[in-house]
Amino acid sequence: MRKRNACTICAVRQKALCRGLPEDQQGRLNRTAYHRHYDAGRFISGADQRQDWFATVLSGVIKLTKSLPDGRQQIVGLLFPADFLGRPFRGRSPFTAEAATAVELCCLDRCHFEDLLQKTPGLSQLFLERTLDEVDAAREWMFLLGRKTAEEKVASLILLVARRLRRAGADGGAERPAVHWDFPLSRTEMAEYLGLRIETVSRQIRALRSAGAIEVAEGRAIIVRDLAALERMAQKECE
Amino acid sequence: MRKRNACTICAVRQKALCRGLPEDQQGRLNRTAYHRHYDAGRFISGADQRQDWFATVLSGVIKLTKSLPDGRQQIVGLLFPADFLGRPFRGRSPFTAEAATAVELCCLDRCHFEDLLQKTPGLSQLFLERTLDEVDAAREWMFLLGRKTAEEKVASLILLVARRLRRAGADGGAERPAVHWDFPLSRTEMAEYLGLRIETVSRQIRALRSAGAIEVAEGRAIIVRDLAALERMAQKECE
């Protein structure tokens, strides 16, 4: 029962890939899709390790990382609600996926999804558009990593997260970015995404705080006090 | 005449996107596809500027860049022979394309290509796979930009170019990377791709040279003397 109409009550329904499926296909989907939960910090899927399922993120944030034996690690992507996890047409992904926060996934068998992709032009078209957007986003981040200062990097990251969480509906769709929310990344993770060290991130957050752009509240909450100032500090160049 | 069977004599035929088209479609393609030439350094298509055609690179190397009004510039991608240029389903690309070397393109109307993409599952499947590979490559480069040292960056770039040019058939398909070829990027461009300054690139090339990994010949030629050493210096982590 609950399972029959899971799609119709799904929070990310209008934003996720499933939008590319005709109504009747969604019904069939219901019968095979299943949910998974991961606590913050848990390993989800591994670099160079077979993964025989794909998923849509229902809630939470996932980080994609690459690391070297010598300990160097870099976050190469973040997945927010409605984003897709997995690497079709290739058994293994070159990156590791880990839950940055508690995560809820809606999963599908690899072969089932690849099958759907073949048979449903609307779906594969949508998937292609998403993937093209991801290339663009990755390239924007390359600019950040290669050319921005530490302060710009941190400001850009806060803006990125604010925008993405807003899009995910975390603040009920207000027309301006969420100003107050629990930041989904630890200082260490911020550093790993920005190509910085944790101490530098900490100092730059202090700088943004004294500039009045943001405020740091209890827990991991970050409050955007002055959006325009934050955008200025990000060099108006985030995403 | 020449145009009729242009596809059948095309150098990148087996590697380019066109492979995703059935034979008879390739014939139709011939009638509308046309070639373009750009000299080294020429502007090809602009950030946020309408581009109503797509292209396959026949020869040469294209750089995709993003730059800020304050002069900071970053190369966010390189296109080699058989690669695809353009951004379907969105009028404008957020990046600028420029010829790094002399470039030959095989072009197609935007609407014609998007039409083909809709109608030809094989083509859109292939295009999707290519795009997924591009995301992976961009993320690998994010690791390089965020975590590698200057020396590792330069070594990685030389390896990347060697491999891509080999794949493009520049050395007739030898089973090891090309050891001798004209490097397609200037020092400035290398720096722009690596998130470094030109002086640093120059010094690191000197370092690789004194380590015996490479040799710099007249013109822009780079000779890979010791592939294993070069790979070691790239932290075995290039692409």
Add this chain to the structure above:
DNA sequence: TGTGCCGCTTGATCTAGATCAAAGGATGGT
């Protein structure tokens, strides 16, 4: 009520790579 751990901040110092400066080669035009 301790105590040990973890994530974060803050300060002091160090260094890889940036910046500043100058001086070769190449190459093309006259």
Add this chain to the structure above:
DNA sequence: ACCATCCTTTGATCTAGATCAAGCGGCACA
């Protein structure tokens, strides 16, 4: 043949951010 320009190298110095080193506060566990 000469000059101008551009690309590259090399040297000297500077600095943003890394590294080293405490210290602090919250939280879990005994």
